[in-house]
Amino acid sequence: MANTTIKGAASIHGQNPQFLVETVIRNRIWESVYWKEQCFALTAESLIDKAIDLRTIGGVYGNQRPTEFLCLLLKLLQIQPEKEILIEYLQADEFKYMRALAAMYIRMTFRSVEVYEILEPLMKDYRKLRYHDMAGYSLVYFDEFIYQLLTEERACDIILPRLPKRQTLEESGEIGPRKSRLLDAMEGKSDHGGSDRSRSPSPSRSRDGSRSRSPSLYRSRSPSEAGSERKSSSSSSVDGRYISRSPSRSPSRHSSHSRSISPDP
Numbered sequence: 001m002a003n004t005t006i007k008g009a010a011s012i013h014g015q016n017p018q019f020l021v022e023t024v025i026r027n028r029i030w031e032s033v034y035w036k037e038q039c040f041a042l043t044a045e046s047l048i049d050k051a052i053d054l055r056t057i058g059g060v061y062g063n064q065r066p067t068e069f070l071c072l073l074l075k076l077l078q079i080q081p082e083k084e085i086l087i088e089y090l091q092a093d094e095f096k097y098m099r100a101l102a103a104m105y106i107r108m109t110f111r112s113v114e115v116y117e118i119l120e121p122l123m124k125d126y127r128k129l130r131y132h133d134m135a136g137y138s139l140v141y142f143d144e145f146i147y148q149l150l151t152e153e154r155a156c157d158i159i160l161p162r163l164p165k166r167q168t169l170e171e172s173g174e175i176g177p178r179k180s181r182l183l184d185a186m187e188g189k190s191d192h193g194g195s196d197r198s199r200s201p202s203p204s205r206s207r208d209g210s211r212s213r214s215p216s217l218y219r220s221r222s223p224s225e226a227g228s229e230r231k232s233s234s235s236s237s238v239d240g241r242y243i244s245r246s247p248s249r250s251p252s253r254h255s256s257h258s259r260s261i262s263p264d265p
Helices: 023-031 033-038 047-052 068-079 083-091 096-109 112-124 142-151 166-171 181-198 215-219 223-244 256-260
Strands: 128-133 136-141
Touching (some): 023 068, 033 068, 047 068, 068 096, 083 112, 096 112, 112 166, 136 142
16 A cells, blocks of 8 residues: 555554654644655656755645655655665765655664664754744755754654754763864864964064065075176176266366365355
């Protein structure tokens, strides 16, 4: 029948996977038009097209009508796809609603350690999701939705299976400590600051604003280069003396001793 769980499906948390959704909501999903028309004979592959077309997440709205998100969630519980397929759902970054659907299914069916390991990296996603419930439409960020799955007892009007706290799993050694992005950023900043301090000091500035050259520049020069530099400086000074003897500065051309006599005051 269309509402029965696939043959050979494994029990989850000791019960039929579809029973993870409360009886009242499950019956409303089975009676909905979307379930009868769009979810009939769906497989793990054909369900991708329906998940891509999703535009909202949420539970029930209006007159206790289930959202399309809930209908597809129940269909995943019914067909019970393989773990590799769900990971592919999560890796499709461009389809955020399909990603949210896979995250919801993983939270309800996977082991507690796997839930933390798979869902915590999704908290780096800060895109907006349209949420539909009895109060109407609202916006929620993707990381807030994942945080709700990891910390709350209910999400999208469905009671979630019990999830041990992360601290309890860390104390028992089942999972390692969580890596904080803020801590990584702070450590990276401190490492960058240490590398800056290890560099050679920047050229100092004098009071008049001009830069003074580092002494290492002169130490690194060879004696031949220093000698050539002194020769070039002496030649430039000689050129300066020839320039200072330009005809414009002397009134007439006389001998050298006439230029040394100062004019009479």
